[in-house]
Amino acid sequence: MAExxxxxxxxxxxxEVPAEWGFGNSEWPSCVVQPPFGYVGRPGGIPLVGCRDDVPPLADRVPYLWFSALPKDPxxxxxDGGWVEESQIVAGVRITVLTDDDTLRSRLFASARPVLDDTDCPARHRILDGIEARPDPGLTGMGPVESVTICRYFTGNRPTNPVLSLSRVTGETAARLVRAILSAPEGSGPNTPGNCxxxxxxxxxxxxxxVRDGVRRQEVFVRYSGCDAHGFDDGHTRRWLTADALEVLLAGPHRPSGGLQSAVARLRRPSRFDPPGHGQ
Incomplete structure (x- = not known):
């Protein structure tokens, strides 16, 4: 059976990576809780105490693919044990692979490619214009939801493409996500502006x-980083963040790169959208 x-x-x-791999965010590739099958890493998060820029001991080692926003030379x-760590630069992004399987390492690098900029997550998007940016309204008039594409953006100054991660949910998962957003209280929150x-x-x-219903396409902005202006915004109504919606939105490849303010962090819970053994 095909992998x-x-x-x-x-x-x-x-x-393109093995589907069972988990996720990790930290300052260095080895500084995450090691998922059992391997993982995909992105920079960010808080390094573990005593962690260093090196591979774990052989008995604890698992394969990984690590993206870096700061390219270095390949x-x-x-x-030991036949493990090799190789780095290559693809369209300005450094990709590092650690594995003891030469075939897997070659396949991962062979699959690496730039994302076409005509997708739902373009490199130049109005959400990058600042906190006042809003989508065209509105979500409430849509028919039965078929899919939701999730685009996570870095909104600070970045020399490369600001898209941090991209995924798509369909069917009942997508419909449940939209219902969770529409049932959230109106307004903005939870906010803690005094903390920043x-x-x-x-x-x-x-x-x-x-969000797509087979006919229409509607965007929703989600703000959860920092201390203020948190919530969902469909261009017509702003709504509070809720645990039900964030179960999908802050899981898997969309785990935040840095820490969250306590008010938002309390909304996060273990998610079925994270593979078993996902990274820190």
């Missing part, structure tokens, strides 16, 4: 949801 695979996206690059390093200085008040990442 199940999925596409992972970062900075305008996509790579490199190959060999380790002005420069970081709105954080450095946000999401754009592209």
């Amino acid at each position: 199940s695979r999925r596409w992972e996206t970062y900075g305008g690059i996509e790579v 490199a190959i390093r060999s380790y 200085v002005p420069e970081v008040m709105y954080g450095d990442e946000a999401q754009v949801l592209v």
Whole structure:
């Protein structure tokens, strides 16, 4: 039976990886809780105490693919047990693979490619214009939901493509997500503006949801980073963040790169949308 695979996206690059791999966010590839089958890593998060920029001991080692926003020269390093760490640059993004399987490493690099910019998650999107940007209204007039594309953007200054991750949910999962958004209380929150200085008040990442019902296409902006202006915005109504919606939106490849303010962090819960053994 053919191996199940999925596409992972970062900075305008996509790579096809084993479907059972988990996720990790940290300062260095080895500084995450090791999922049992391997994982896809993105920069960000808080390094574990005592962690260093090196591979784990052989008994604890699992394969990974790591995206980096700061390209360095390509490199190959060999380790004990036949493990090899190789880095390549694809369209300005550094991709690093650690594995003891030469065939897998070659296949991962062969699949790496730029994401076409005519998708639901273009590199130049109005959400990057600032906190006042809003989508065209509105979500309430749509028919039965068929799919939701989730686009996670870095909203700060970045020299490469700002798309941090991209995925799509369909069927009942998509319909349940939209119902959760529409049932959220009107307004903005939970907010804790007193916890941030002005420069970081709105954080450095946000999401754009592209909802389709088979006829119409509607965007929803999701803001959850920083301390203020949190919530869902369909261009007509702003609504509070809720745990039901965030179960999908802050899981898997969309796990936030940095920490969340406590009011938002309390809404996060273990998610069925994270593979078993997902990274920190």
